[in-house]
Amino acid sequence: MARVLLKDVTKKFGEVVAVNKLNLEIRDGEFMVLLGPSGCGKSTTLRMIAGLETPTEGEIWIGDQLVNEIDPTKRNTAMVFQSYALYPHMTVFGNIEFPLRMWKVPKQERIRRVKEVAEFLGIADLLNRKPSELSGGQQQRVALARALVREPEVFLLDEPLSNLDAKIRTQMRFELKKLLSYDLGITTIYVTHDQVEAMTMADRIAVMDKGVLQQVGTPDEIFYKPANTFVATFVGSPPMNLVKGDVEEKDGKVLFDAGEFMLELPASIDIRGTAVLGFRPQHVEVSSEPKEGFVKGRLLGVEKLGVESYGHIAYGGVELILRLPEGVETGREEVYWRPRMDRMYIFDPKSGKLLYG
Numbered sequence: 001m002a003r004v005l006l007k008d009v010t011k012k013f014g015e016v017v018a019v020n021k022l023n024l025e026i027r028d029g030e031f032m033v034l035l036g037p038s039g040c041g042k043s044t045t046l047r048m049i050a051g052l053e054t055p056t057e058g059e060i061w062i063g064d065q066l067v068n069e070i071d072p073t074k075r076n077t078a079m080v081f082q083s084y085a086l087y088p089h090m091t092v093f094g095n096i097e098f099p100l101r102m103w104k105v106p107k108q109e110r111i112r113r114v115k116e117v118a119e120f121l122g123i124a125d126l127l128n129r130k131p132s133e134l135s136g137g138q139q140q141r142v143a144l145a146r147a148l149v150r151e152p153e154v155f156l157l158d159e160p161l162s163n164l165d166a167k168i169r170t171q172m173r174f175e176l177k178k179l180l181s182y183d184l185g186i187t188t189i190y191v192t193h194d195q196v197e198a199m200t201m202a203d204r205i206a207v208m209d210k211g212v213l214q215q216v217g218t219p220d221e222i223f224y225k226p227a228n229t230f231v232a233t234f235v236g237s238p239p240m241n242l243v244k245g246d247v248e249e250k251d252g253k254v255l256f257d258a259g260e261f262m263l264e265l266p267a268s269i270d271i272r273g274t275a276v277l278g279f280r281p282q283h284v285e286v287s288s289e290p291k292e293g294f295v296k297g298r299l300l301g302v303e304k305l306g307v308e309s310y311g312h313i314a315y316g317g318v319e320l321i322l323r324l325p326e327g328v329e330t331g332r333e334e335v336y337w338r339p340r341m342d343r344m345y346i347f348d349p350k351s352g353k354l355l356y357g
Contacts, residue, residue: 002063009058078147283343
């Protein structure tokens with residue numbers, strides 16, 4: 001296994017900066033997820049590590065080796081693409097064996113390694129089938145087997161589950177995590193725009209936006225300690241509520257004045273002036289009856305998501321989402337609410353950076 005280190009890595013396509021001065025370390029044996037919206041530079045980063053793209057600036061290290069100028073076939077990495085890219089005219093055995101044939105591995109060794117990885121992934125009984133005879137989940141396993149048979153130091157996956165239906169995708173998330181982290185302990189870099197995949201699979205997550213790394217941390221750190229408003233709203237479903245207003249002190253209390261409502265803040269907040277208040281829909285107290293310190297709100301609608309219900313409330317041009325407890329009737333027009341004191345965040349209104357939380 002090996003660690004992967006990116007030092008000031010930049011990639012430009014003409015005038016477009018796809019990745020901008022990226023500094024990131026993926027530890028030996030770690031499952032790192034690159035998370036962000038389309039066009040944020042995560043797939044370009046993966047392709048540079050694989051050697052399919054050349055960085056405009058910066059250094060990429062795999063283990064103790066600088067690999068900027070090293071051919072992709074000699075980097076000892078293996079990549080699984082979104083499309084799986086299986087050869088339709090070959091059997092499953094032929095698809096898995098293909099990279100070993102290219103490396104001129106002896107025949108008996110090829111057979112041994114193909115059968116071993118196929119048994120490991122539970123597809124040994126599919127070796128004589130063609131890709132067209134397989135389900136999406138089976139094709140995904142064949143693509144994994146073709147990559148694993150090379151015995152790489154670093155495993156690269158570019159949205160490998162996006163073509164699967166929801167049920168299989170959930171199953172494969174846990175299978176992949178178990179296989180790569182617990183069974184093999186292989187260094188893995190996984191690209192996705194799906195925050196659920198990132199939160200359930202990653203040892204650490206690197207959140208990217210517009211080619212710039214926004215934050216690196218464990219799933220809990222990303223969720224409970226977002227570095228800025230982008231991370232706060234991109235990670236979490238429904239997204240974090242953000243409200244612009246003024247933080248002021250009155251009668252010994254720290255208050256947040258949003259114009260149409262006012263909230264008491266923790267006394268430990270020493271910020272004053274214009275700021276952005278953030279709180280997650282799940283971290284709100286909601287009541288059917290008026291209570292001291294609670295804000296009155298009129299429900300625009302209720303969204304039922306299985307066992308959870310979320311109410312939408314508007315104040316001027318700002319819409320807030322609150323998780324409704326079981327004791328609150330979802331047919332009500334009015335509710336009363338306030339964020340939990342221990343789960344409030346204050347962000348800088350200009351830079352978006354976290355100031356408190």
